[in-house]
Amino acid sequence: MPIINKVIEIETEQGINIYNITPHINDFIASTSIKNGQVLVFSRHTTTALAINENEERLLEDIKVFLRKLAPESDRYLHNDLHLRVVPEDEPMNAHSHLMAMMLSTSEVIPIVDGKLALGTWQSVLFLELDGARKRTVFFQIYGESA
Template identity: 65%
Template sequence: MPIAHTILEVETQPGIQLYNLTPQIQAFIDSTAIAQGQALVFSRHTTTALAINEDEPRLAKDIQVYLQKLAPEGELAIGEQRHRYWHNDLHLRPNIPPDEPENAHAHLMAITLSTSEVIPIIDGRLALGTYQSVLLFELDGPRKRTVLLQVSGE
């Protein structure tokens, strides 16, 4: 069974951002001889995530608000109590680079989402539904991000 892979690179913007990877994924599939199989899309970072959903600007804003409420930057409110994220106590963590951000909130957002998606390939096309797109969620930008794309099949 043939397998092909590539690394997709995305320069992200500050804050929570969504990037539609579907055109890049389809372009890579088009460059292979694989017509029937599957595409594995894998985020290589702990503060990014992947999801299949609608790429619509107003929904993107709703997602940003939802994630910010789920894990607010700075500290977490639990009822009447406030909790400072332990991960953000950078001075207590070994081997931390000087430019390390306080980003516990981004890690928490990422674990509620997913780091990978598998999409069927049928007749050389991603078998996505009408409104579905493969979205990369930047949760701690700006950064240069990489996503592994592996397609297999025949």
């Protein structure tokens, strides 16, 4: 069974932002001959995450509010004592972003059936930027049987 890899780049904005990457995954699947199998979606950063949920504007805002309550940027964090560790000059105080990411997931595995993602009606694959603004990468890996 073939294994096919791809990396996409996402230019993110500052703060918590949510991007629907389902179309990228669909395009990747369509570019292969895989009909049945799985796609691994993996975020390669410590202040980003992935989730499968509804891509609805008001819900996305609710998610941002919820995450800010989990790890408020204004709280005191040891990781933000930048003077106590060796860091680049432009290192942000982003402990809150790391903590939010720990409460979420860095990967999702989604079945592929008949050449399509087997997502539910309202499900989308969401990439969450928890820090930003940066150029981010997301790794896709398809494993399965060809037509």
